[in-house]
Amino acid sequence: MPALVPIRARTDRIFDIAVCLRPFRAAGPRLDAERVGRTLVVHNYGHGGSGWSLSWGSSAIAVRKAMAGSPREIAVIGCGILGLTSAILAQRAGATVTIYAREVLPQTPSSRATGAWTPDSRIALAQAAPPDFAALWEEMARTAFKTHRNYLGLPGAPVEWTDFYSVAADEPQNAAVPAAPSLDFADYHRRIADLLPKARRLSRDTAPFRAASVYRSENMIFNISDYGHTLLNDFFIAGGKLRHAHFHTPSQIAALRESVAINCTGYGARALWQDDTITPVRGQIARLIPQPAVHYGLSYRHVYVVPRRDGIVVQAVEGGDMKGFGDTNDAIDRAEADRAVTTLAELFSPSHWQGGPPVTSNGDPGA
Numbered sequence: 001m002p003a004l005v006p007i008r009a010r011t012d013r014i015f016d017i018a019v020c021l022r023p024f025r026a027a028g029p030r031l032d033a034e035r036v037g038r039t040l041v042v043h044n045y046g047h048g049g050s051g052w053s054l055s056w057g058s059s060a061i062a063v064r065k066a067m068a069g070s071p072r073e074i075a076v077i078g079c080g081i082l083g084l085t086s087a088i089l090a091q092r093a094g095a096t097v098t099i100y101a102r103e104v105l106p107q108t109p110s111s112r113a114t115g116a117w118t119p120d121s122r123i124a125l126a127q128a129a130p131p132d133f134a135a136l137w138e139e140m141a142r143t144a145f146k147t148h149r150n151y152l153g154l155p156g157a158p159v160e161w162t163d164f165y166s167v168a169a170d171e172p173q174n175a176a177v178p179a180a181p182s183l184d185f186a187d188y189h190r191r192i193a194d195l196l197p198k199a200r201r202l203s204r205d206t207a208p209f210r211a212a213s214v215y216r217s218e219n220m221i222f223n224i225s226d227y228g229h230t231l232l233n234d235f236f237i238a239g240g241k242l243r244h245a246h247f248h249t250p251s252q253i254a255a256l257r258e259s260v261a262i263n264c265t266g267y268g269a270r271a272l273w274q275d276d277t278i279t280p281v282r283g284q285i286a287r288l289i290p291q292p293a294v295h296y297g298l299s300y301r302h303v304y305v306v307p308r309r310d311g312i313v314v315q316a317v318e319g320g321d322m323k324g325f326g327d328t329n330d331a332i333d334r335a336e337a338d339r340a341v342t343t344l345a346e347l348f349s350p351s352h353w354q355g356g357p358p359v360t361s362n363g364d365p366g367a
Helices: 051-066 081-092 133-151 224-237 250-254 266-272 334-347
Strands: 014-025 033-036 039-043 073-077 096-101 159-168 213-222 241-244 260-263 278-288 296-300 303-308 311-316
Touching: 014 266, 014 311, 014 334, 033 250, 039 051, 039 250, 051 081, 051 133, 051 260, 073 081, 081 096, 081 224, 081 260, 133 159, 133 213, 213 303, 266 278, 278 334, 296 334, 303 334, 311 334
Parallel strands: 039 260, 073 096, 073 260, 096 241, 159 296
Antiparallel strands: 014 278, 033 039, 159 213, 278 311, 296 303, 303 311
C-alpha cells in the first residue's frame, strides 16, 4: 500500500460552504419535447443528484430531438452543466448556438455539486419510472462515461480517477434506534458494473485506517472549476454566444428568434414550467483548503469526501438518500459543516490513522 497523506480536517480550514436544491422527479429526468407557439422546446432537466454524471448522455438525447428538423440555430436555456453539454453537442451537430441564462456556470447551482461520478443518485423512484427508463438510463450513463474519458489528462485535470475508501466505524449499531423512513429510489448500478473496478476489502495490515472494515474502490471525479472553465472555452471557441436572460413564462422562450430551444433550467423549471413533479433535494458541501498530495476520497460515519483540486469537498450524508428530500431551505448551515469536518478529523487521529506520516492531535502531519 502506498503511504497516504492525512487530510487536515479542521474547521478553520473551511473556506467555502454552498447549498444546492437538486431537482428530483419520481419518473426520472424530463426529456420530452413540446410546442410552445412556433417553438419546439426539448426538455433536459430533473436529474436529482446525477446531473454531472449523466450530462453528456442526457444531452445527447435532447440534442437528437432538437436537431430532428435540422435547424440552423438553437437556443439553450440555462448555463449549468446540462446547458453547456447540450450547447456543445448541438454545435458539434452543426447548429449555431446561443445560451440564454441568468447565471453562468460558476454562479449556477451546478457548481455546488460534490463532483463525483454518481449516475443513479436519486435519479428516479423504482415504481414510478416508466418501464423503459432503466434501458434509457443505461444508454445515458454509458454515453456520458465514454465522453467524460475525453477530458482525462487535460491541463487542470477537469476529470480524473481517484481511489475511494469506505471506512466502517468500530462502534456497534444501536438496534434501539429505528431506521429512518425511506423511499424506494431506483438502483441501476448493476447495469453498468463493467465500467468501474470492483471494491475490495483491505486487510487490517494494509488498510490505511484502523476500523472494523475498510474497502477501497476507484471512481471518476470532476474538478468543477477546471471542468466548467474548459467547457465554457470549448463553447466560445466554437462560436457560441451567451445572452443574459431571466425567463418567467414559456411564452418568453417562444418569443426568441430561434425556433428550437433546449430547456436546461434544472430546479428553476419547477416555477418556469409550473412542474410540480419536481421535488427539491437540499444538499450542502463544505470545501477545505486544497492539499495537492491528497488524492483519495472516503466515506466515514455519514461523512463523504471528494478530493477535488479546487477544494476538498466534505459533505454530511446522514439520512442517506432522504437527507434534504423535500427541503426548500437554501440557507447555509455552518454547524452542519463543522460537525462533518469534526467527524472527519476523528479518522485522522492517532487511534485511527495508520496510512502515512504520523499526525498530531489536531490532524496535521507530524514532524
